[in-house]
Amino acid sequence: MEFITGLYLFVIIASIYLYSIFLLLLFKNWKELFTYDLSKENLPSVTILIPAYNEEDTIAGTIQSVLDLEYPKNKKEIIVLNDGSKDKTGEISNQFNGIKVINKQNSGKADSLNYGISIAKNEFIAVVDADCYHEKDALIKVMNCFKEDPNIEAVTSSVRVKNQETLLGKLQFIEYTLIAWARKLLEFINSVYVTPGPLSVYRKKTLQKLNGFDKNNLTEDIELAWRILRGNHRIKMCLSAKVYTVVPEKFRQWWHQRLRWDIGGLQTFAKHKDTLGKTKFGMLGVWVAPFYLSSFILALLGFIVWVYVLGRRFISKLLSSFYSIETNSFVLQFKELHITPSIFTIFGVLLIITYLIYITFGLKMMDPGKIPRTRKFTIVLYMFFYLALYPLVFIQSLYLFFTNKLFKW
Amino acid sequence: MVIQKDVFWKAGIITAIVFILGVSLGSFLESSRIKDIREEYKVVEVQWADAKLQSSYFQVLKPEFCDSAIKENLNFADRIYNEGLKIERYENANKLNDENQLLYEKQRYALLKTEFWLNSIYLKEKCKASYTNVLYFYLDKPSLIEKPKQDTISLILKDLKDKYGEKMMLIPIPLDLNLVTINVIKSTYNLTVSPTILINEKIKLEDLHSLEEIEQNIQNAK
Numbered sequence: 001m002e003f004i005t006g007l008y009l010f011v012i013i014a015s016i017y018l019y020s021i022f023l024l025l026l027f028k029n030w031k032e033l034f035t036y037d038l039s040k041e042n043l044p045s046v047t048i049l050i051p052a053y054n055e056e057d058t059i060a061g062t063i064q065s066v067l068d069l070e071y072p073k074n075k076k077e078i079i080v081l082n083d084g085s086k087d088k089t090g091e092i093s094n095q096f097n098g099i100k101v102i103n104k105q106n107s108g109k110a111d112s113l114n115y116g117i118s119i120a121k122n123e124f125i126a127v128v129d130a131d132c133y134h135e136k137d138a139l140i141k142v143m144n145c146f147k148e149d150p151n152i153e154a155v156t157s158s159v160r161v162k163n164q165e166t167l168l169g170k171l172q173f174i175e176y177t178l179i180a181w182a183r184k185l186l187e188f189i190n191s192v193y194v195t196p197g198p199l200s201v202y203r204k205k206t207l208q209k210l211n212g213f214d215k216n217n218l219t220e221d222i223e224l225a226w227r228i229l230r231g232n233h234r235i236k237m238c239l240s241a242k243v244y245t246v247v248p249e250k251f252r253q254w255w256h257q258r259l260r261w262d263i264g265g266l267q268t269f270a271k272h273k274d275t276l277g278k279t280k281f282g283m284l285g286v287w288v289a290p291f292y293l294s295s296f297i298l299a300l301l302g303f304i305v306w307v308y309v310l311g312r313r314f315i316s317k318l319l320s321s322f323y324s325i326e327t328n329s330f331v332l333q334f335k336e337l338h339i340t341p342s343i344f345t346i347f348g349v350l351l352i353i354t355y356l357i358y359i360t361f362g363l364k365m366m367d368p369g370k371i372p373r374t375r376k377f378t379i380v381l382y383m384f385f386y387l388a389l390y391p392l393v394f395i396q397s398l399y400l401f402f403t404n405k406l407f408k409w
Numbered sequence: 410m411v412i413q414k415d416v417f418w419k420a421g422i423i424t425a426i427v428f429i430l431g432v433s434l435g436s437f438l439e440s441s442r443i444k445d446i447r448e449e450y451k452v453v454e455v456q457w458a459d460a461k462l463q464s465s466y467f468q469v470l471k472p473e474f475c476d477s478a479i480k481e482n483l484n485f486a487d488r489i490y491n492e493g494l495k496i497e498r499y500e501n502a503n504k505l506n507d508e509n510q511l512l513y514e515k516q517r518y519a520l521l522k523t524e525f526w527l528n529s530i531y532l533k534e535k536c537k538a539s540y541t542n543v544l545y546f547y548l549d550k551p552s553l554i555e556k557p558k559q560d561t562i563s564l565i566l567k568d569l570k571d572k573y574g575e576k577m578m579l580i581p582i583p584l585d586l587n588l589v590t591i592n593v594i595k596s597t598y599n600l601t602v603s604p605t606i607l608i609n610e611k612i613k614l615e616d617l618h619s620l621e622e623i624e625q626n627i628q629n630a631k
Contacts, residue, residue, distance in 0.1 A: 009432075016427050020420035028413060190412045283412060312553060319557035327619040329565050342502035343435030350431065 025185040037144035045075040047120035052130035056087040081112040110213035110220040129197035131246040141241040153233040157199040162244035181362040184239040192235040198243040219264025229284035262397030303391035475536035544607040549583040562604040
């Protein structure tokens with residue numbers, strides 16, 4: 001067996017294993033996926049922190065969305081942390097009543113949040129990014145999740161895409177929907193490995209015990225989630241609590257964002273690499289860290305297989321075309337069509353079909369109804385082109401990470 | 410709420426089942442294709458013996474039936490040419506089994522084609538046939554650079570074969586199958602480059618040539 005065949009089969013085994021885990025979790029927890037509690041009894045007090053840096057375009061909408069959240073007014077404190085914005089973020093925020101605006105020197109998102117935690121009055125802290133819009137019942141659904149188990153230290157929400165006008169927006173819509181869906185399934189094995197910025201709520205005492213967010217990490221929300229899991233605590237995800245975020249509409253911005261995510265992920269992994277495979281760190285050690293590492297390795301290996309197979313084919317076709325021109329013969333020939341399936345084709349087709357079903361099913365579950373024809377086209381683009389960009393971003397992230405070329409935002 | 414750790418071993422079992430099923434199916438397909446090639450070889454071998462006998466019979470006893478012998482020879486040429494393509498296709502899809510599984514079959518076909526070439530020379534002389542023998546020497550395991558060259562030349566030769574039909578006997582012979590007879594041919598004609606075309610055992614064209622050039626050489630070799 002050739003090395004590349006062995007590599008391909010390894011990628012296949014790992015992919016089937018991951019699919020199987022998600023499928024089992026889906027079938028086992030079918031009825032619990034979208035459950036929520038809207039009761040207003042015994043709701044705890046919550047401080048909502050909105051860190052903002054140069055967010056004049058979106059801050060008003062976010063503040064209004066937070067003000068409109070259905071939650072007892074006497075139990076809701078809203079603090080906008082204006083992190084030295086150079087635009088009108090502070091002025092716009094000051095126009096709203098019923099919120100506190102803290103204008104501070106620029107020190108980064110994590111530091112601003114830590115300051116917010118130190119001045120927050122309530123026992124729960126909700127973090128809300130300054131470019132997000134919430135469904136009115138999102139907070140109440142999230143807060144009621146804490147009632148289930150005192151060991152739940154954080155609850156996250158379902159992050160969806162607000163701006164779907166561009167192709168990139170449409171592709172990210174599919175991506176975010178599937179991420180939310182997968183993250184919910186991971187909750188059943190206590191492996192929600194990120195508490196995303198659009199809406200996540202924490203117990204204040206936990207944040208204080210953990211010394212808040214890591215100022216040196218590019219993805220402070222991932223790093224904090226890992227520290228919570230490290231202490232064998234639980235993170236829950238409320239799939240029916242929806243928050244809409246503004247995603248990058250330009251490819252350059254998207255690439256930049258993904259670099260930040262990947263580098264932040266690598267920083268987090270490097271910080272917590274001691275947990276790898278160790279049961280005393282709970283699911284972080286036995287699943288989240290290995291899963292994180294293996295997903296990166298899988299992406300790289302998949303990329304190597306892809307480059308090898310397509311690269312060889314490309315060189316061969318290029319030379320053939322060159323030789324055809326040189327010999328004055330036809331570049332393109334319509335040969336007889338022979339389909340000779342190999343082990344590559346069998347597993348390749350199996351994986352593509354399984355993933356297509358997974359995407360379609362996930363999208364339908366999250367947004368019931370018929371999938372529009374245009375979205376079907378986007379799904380194909382998503383599967384064959386958009387996902388292929390992941391390893392490319394990751395390779396650059398690896399380079400930036402290992403050469404310490406971490407850029408400022 | 411209990412963490413559902415059982416999914417990990419259950420997923421392991423599902424993975425093992427799916428993987429074993431997939432590999433078994435792949436292995437079964439590959440084995441049945443090899444079996445198919447071996448079975449077909451038996452048929453081809455009988456047909457070859459039959460065609461050879463027909464040639465001898467017509468030449469020795471009924472020289473006026475030379476045309477039938479030539480036609481049989483041409484039919485047989487097409488048959489082994491297509492079988493060669495089929496082996497190549499099957500070999501490309503052969504990922505699990507030993508890559509040398511088809512080596513024996515390829516060697517047997519190479520010898521058959523060599524024998525067929527010699528018969529074509531013999532038939533041509535005896536029957537004063539007008540066809541042109543075009544031997545195409547290639548590498549069974551070409552490099553990334555050699556393969557596109559071979560593909561280009563084989564496409565040109567296929568076009569010429571389509572154009573000239575019965576007037577051209579196209580016989581592709583691999584050079585790197587470690588066969589004594591082919592090694593002798595290699596040194597006889599000093600075959601060191603792939604692809605090489607040998608027309609009527611007289612004209613040798615190495616590396617890339619245009620369709621017009623090859624066609625002109627075929628005309629000149631008559």
